Amino acid sequence: MTMTPQRWDEINRYLHDVFGRVNGEGGDPQLADITVRARARGLPTPTVSADVGRLLLVLSLTATRGPDAAGRIIEVGTLFGHSGIWLARGLPDGGTLHTIEIEDLHADFAAEEFAAAGVASKVRQERGPALEVLQRLARTLGPTSVDMVFLDAVKTEYTAYLELCRPLLRPGGFLIADNALMADWWIDDPPGSHPGRDAMDAFNRRIAADPEFDAACVPARAGVTIARKRT
Numbered sequence: 001m002t003m004t005p006q007r008w009d010e011i012n013r014y015l016h017d018v019f020g021r022v023n024g025e026g027g028d029p030q031l032a033d034i035t036v037r038a039r040a041r042g043l044p045t046p047t048v049s050a051d052v053g054r055l056l057l058v059l060s061l062t063a064t065r066g067p068d069a070a071g072r073i074i075e076v077g078t079l080f081g082h083s084g085i086w087l088a089r090g091l092p093d094g095g096t097l098h099t100i101e102i103e104d105l106h107a108d109f110a111a112e113e114f115a116a117a118g119v120a121s122k123v124r125q126e127r128g129p130a131l132e133v134l135q136r137l138a139r140t141l142g143p144t145s146v147d148m149v150f151l152d153a154v155k156t157e158y159t160a161y162l163e164l165c166r167p168l169l170r171p172g173g174f175l176i177a178d179n180a181l182m183a184d185w186w187i188d189d190p191p192g193s194h195p196g197r198d199a200m201d202a203f204n205r206r207i208a209a210d211p212e213f214d215a216a217c218v219p220a221r222a223g224v225t226i227a228r229k230r231t
């Protein structure tokens with residue numbers, strides 16, 4: 001059986017309809033119109049789809065529970081808080097999402113959405129360039145103090161994010177990377193055709209071969225690489 005691009009679109013639509021529900025039973029009405037609200041305020045909208053959001057919720061619920069859990073997640077790239085709300089919903093009471101954003105316009109809007117979603121008490125917004133903020137968090141939080149990291153900012157910096165987050169992640173914790181397979185490029189474009197493609201290819205290959213991680217890639221939407229730090 002051949003997977004045509006049209007068939008792939010239909011399967012992604014199915015994933016969205018079945019697993020990305022935000023209305024009705026098991027849904028999250030706060031998330032139903034978040035992209036519409038952000039667009040109306042002039043924000044860009046390269047956000048996770050709802051089915052990838054639900055994947056983040058499942059991973060957050062998994063990583064932040066159990067005797068070894070720290071109850072802490074780091075997100076790199078807040079935008080308007082969409083993926084952050086999914087992540088924060090999975091945290092236990094008293095847990096913390098540190099979400100990093102360089103643009104005040106985005107962070108200010110996200111603060112409103114975190115409050116409206118009822119998760120503000122679990123969210124610490126970290127403003128500034130991700131590479132600087134991650135270095136600060138590595139100093140202040142200390143080793144193995146984080147259950148999960150979600151990378152979704154500058155694609156050419158993903159390998160640097162990985163190295164800064166490596167000591168922060170506890171054994172058994174997850175490192176998740178969005179846009180593993182596409183953004184404004186496709187992963188099967190020729191090498192050298194786009195710096196983002198080449199950077200993501202290098203990141204994927206590095207984490208797939210990393211002796212400290214067991215990694216897989218889920219081809220949902222833009223592709224999500226999921227790596228668990230070995231215990």
Ligand SMILES: C[S@@+](CC[C@H](N)C(=O)[O-])C[C@H]1O[C@@H](n2cnc3c(N)ncnc32)[C@H](O)[C@@H]1O
Nearest residue numbers: 047048077079082083101102103129130152153
């Ligand atoms: C793809 S969007 C994040 C989407 C969000 N995770 C979601 O799914 O709803 C990337 C965000 O990273 C921010 N960003 C870009 N460069 C950054 C940097 N160097 N440090 C921190 N944030 C950055 C952008 O302003 C943008 O809001």
